[in-house]
Amino acid sequence: CGKQEAKPAKVLKVGSEAAFAPFEFQDESTKEYVGFDIDLIKAIGKQMGAEVQIQNMGFDGLIPGLEANSIDLAISGMTITEERAKKVSFSKPYYxxxxxxxxxxxxxxxQSFKDLEGKKIAVQLGTTGADEAKKVKDAQIREFNSAPEAFLELKAGGVDAVVNDKPVNEYYIAKTGGKDAKMVGEPLTAEDYGIAASGKNKELIAQVDKALEELKKNGEYEKIYVKWFGK
Ligand code: GLN
Structure with a gap:
């Protein structure tokens, strides 16, 4: 004892489905993972004295990944739902x-949710958008692995509508200059995003919550928010 030994840096393996701009996506030129969630989880890691390693994976693989302990955390524009909270622990809402x-x-x-009746709707597999679309009477649901694939199908004329998270829809429409698609109607749901950890790891989620609170207090959360969403 008493000897100074360098503590190995803690590594947090964080799963994310990196095709959900502006929350997580790959920068076209640098190929790095960027976005609101990525900045936020890096800031949380820094606060916890841990190095964050992003692992890009399918959205429907995140919860199984946490259950199997192949990742420590998941941040992926993931809505806190009762169903998911039976399997994993969620942080306090962050968006x-x-x-x-x-x-x-x-x-x-x-123009409204009712108008979707009997229509073809594209959604992303395993999402709240998929759950919501399945409630529409006589609708034909087409499930894709990512939101960009659902948007492509709309552009190609294979479906009549996409049901997906509002900020991601807004980003897509802005990025394509509004030539391909538009958003219609009132928001169908109000949802909170949370960071998820294995259901057994209450300790880790408590640390994440503490870091999140710290980032809200010190203005870092606000900075990251403004960077991706403006004022
Ligand atoms: N917020 C939605 C959900 O949790 C979609 C998330 C996503 O596609 N990354 O189901």
């Missing part, structure tokens, strides 16, 4: 979101 509908720019027939 307020909700679902909206996206249709082609020239579509005039879909």
């Amino acid at each position: 307020k979101s909700g679902l909206t509908m996206v249709v082609k720019t020239d579509n005039t027939s879909i």
